[in-house]
Amino acid sequence: MSTNRLDQNLRSTLSQGRVAVSRPAGCPQIALHLFDPSVLEGPLSHDEAQSVVAEPAYWSFCWASGQVLASWILANPRWVMNKRVLDFGSGSGVVAVAAALAGAREVIACDIDPAALDAVSANAALNGVSLTLCDDWDVRPAGIDVVTAADVLYDPENRPLLKVFRESASRVLLADSRVRELGDPVYDLQTVIEARTWPDLHEFEEFNRVRIYVAADM
Structure with missing residues (x-):
């Protein structure tokens, strides 16, 4: 690309x-x-x-939550290593690339925007990894082990995704800077890390605090 x-x-x-x-x-x-x-x-x-x-x-743009989740995955590769990972709403592909670098068996970057998938493809090549592209969650491959998602809850109508993700994989890694309380006790807060969108859009400071959650069958 x-x-x-x-x-x-x-x-x-x-x-x-x-x-x-x-x-x-x-x-x-x-x-x-x-x-x-x-x-x-x-x-x-x-x-x-x-x-x-x-x-x-x-x-x-590389949004704060994407940066934080990607960095966290690289620091904690056990969550994705040898797993089949689907990155929902992949955007630039930063999280998908991180999962591939961390040793995932396969990473599927899913985004409805064709331009985003172009960017994912280019950014995968830039970092020397291979990703599978998917333009529709409803036609995703079967056998997903891990779902990753960053800043996909900005619209209240997206909140049901929390349940959809849990039902689709045994493990969900979620980063969000827009919602203070998920309202779903299955998601366990791991850490809160500050970051800024890159390039910087000078957003409200509250949107620079990223919360990482894990929902997993232990």
Whole structure:
């Protein structure tokens, strides 16, 4: 996957957009093709701002929860080693790449955005790992051992995913910075780590505190 393809995808919402390789501060072990903020010489036009809000290129940023979960997996590889892992809402693919680097038997990066899967493919190649791509959770491969997900609960309508994940795999690794209380006692809080979206979007400080949860059949 060439960076030209990623640039073209980004320019569908931001005319001067382009990607550059960088290493997020919260997970410097992994290099990613991400939005290059140096292209912004001035404020966005009204049309560009509306386009970015309507169809944000989530894949072109490495969100705080993704960085923290990826770094945590690299530090705790036993959770994914020799397992078949599905990364839900993969975005840039940082968590999927981390799981592959940590020794997972297979990692499936699942995202409904074709541009995100382009980014996942490019970022996997950048880090020398192989990932399987999936564009629809409902047609995911069978036999998933571990589900990983970062910042997928921002919409209250997504809360049922907590149960769906548990029913789909014997182990769920979840990172979230948007919800203070999951309301599901099966998910055990492991740690709270601070990180910032990369490149920095200057979000509210409360969104920089990432909670990692594990739901597992012991």
